[in-house]
Amino acid sequence: MPGPHTFTGEDLAELHIHGGQAVINAVLYAIGRVPKTRLAEPGEFTRRSFLNGKIDLTEAEGIADVIHAETEAQRRQAFRQMDGDLRRKFSDFRERLMTARAHLEAFIDFSEEEHLEPDILNKVKRAVKSVQVDLKECLTDNRRGERLRNGVHVTIVGEPNVGKSSLLNAICQKPTAIVSPIAGTTRDVVESAFDLGGYPVLLSDTAGLRETEDVIESEGVRRAVSRAVSSDLIVLVLDADQFTHVAPSSLDNPDSFIRSRLASFGIQPVENQRVTLLVNKIDLVPDEVAQQWRTSLPKEFIFLSCTTNTGMRECIGKLTGMVEELCGNPLVGEASLTQHRHRSNLEACAERLGRFQELLDSAEDVTLATHEIQQALRFLGKVTGHVYVEEVLDVIFRDFCIGK
Ligand code: GDP
Ligand code: ZN
DSSP states (O other): OOSSSSSSSSOOOOOOOOOOHHHHHHHHHHHHTSTTOOOOOBTHHHHHHHHTTSSOHHHHHHHHHHHHOOSHHHHHHHHHHHTTHHHHHHHHHHHHHHHHHHHHHHHHHHTTSTTSOTTHHHHHHHHHHHHHHHHHHHHOSTTHHHHHHHOEEEEEEESTTSSHHHHHHHHHTSOOSOOOSSTTOOOSOEEEEEEETTEEEEEEEOOOOOOOSOHHHHHHHHHHHHHHHTSSEEEEEEEHHHHHTSOGGGGSSHHHHHHHHHHTTTOOOOTTOEEEEEEEOGGGSOHHHHHHHHHHSOTTOEEOOTTTOTTHHHHHHHHHHHHHHHHOOTTSSSOOOOSHHHHHHHHHHHHHHHHHHHHHHHTOOHHHHHHHHHHHHHHHHHHHTSSOOHHHHHHHHHTSOBTO
């Protein structure tokens, strides 16, 4: 296939052969005898494609993410990125900033001459402002895309014996954590990665929260608290007996009830962290009581039994909904940032644009201000690969498989 209309942009030959190992070995051996041939490095085709300007860096990352996607939502997000959704977005920013820079340079060079539009500086300021607005929207995405790419961290907490480990096993549908009637069985964080309705979830079961003299157990409690505070969603489990002792009036505002209960264990969820409450062992209270709870209390509370599986579908539905909200629907709306690298460079870009405005407003130093646009473009270029260093490429292409 002659270039440049190939994946790498170079001339390419493809051999279609039978897949038996001996056939492959014989063909590789034959090719290996041709002078100047060697096996491709991992990701080398994609790297060449990038270096030849066929794709940008975000599209290359998209290819890697498609290969590594484990759930349907991850695959869809990766596919959009591979397909150029982020490239188009950032190219648009880039073009607008390059136009602004060109106008500023014209202003610097020709400001003495008359044919220059008098209002040009204000025009540039407005154009840069609109890029700032779009950048801000891009950055205030609650990290949806990164969360979807890396997995949503969900942590189950509660007092000993309420059924946390049983819940983890029931949700993951495999016996991962040890279940026992002995309080203090789970002492370390037990983690299970699984696919929840197409979303990648890292579910952690933790040691029961209580005061204890046992050194190992109290270390377990410390880890439980620290895992909870660093997770995206905290699932607080109470058993039906504990729930019976809760004053009904405190249940009117579910979120603040859950947060105050968590606070009593030393867990202070931050603003964008989600919390939910599950009441387990519903099989141990009379049916009338369970029914009354379900009908009279806010819908946020889920009642279930890990033993009889009552309410399990509702529970999984609720968790899936929350996880979906945390990741967003990858098919709807603007493409999301998916890597920390995107975010940190765009933040730096936005900061430079802020300085640009300040410099024009306060000092009216067009030359210095233009330099800030130049820097902003550099940070943007780092995201797309218009500006790159070999080491960054090595990191990005290292994770590819051979032949891609
Ligand atoms: P953890 O300490 O919170 O992790 O609780 P476990 O999952 O180890 O469960 C503690 C005990 O409660 C075990 O004996 C479980 O079999 C039992 N258990 C868990 N869920 C239920 C439930 O829904 N109903 C009843 N009756 N017992 C349960
Ligand atoms: Zn446990």
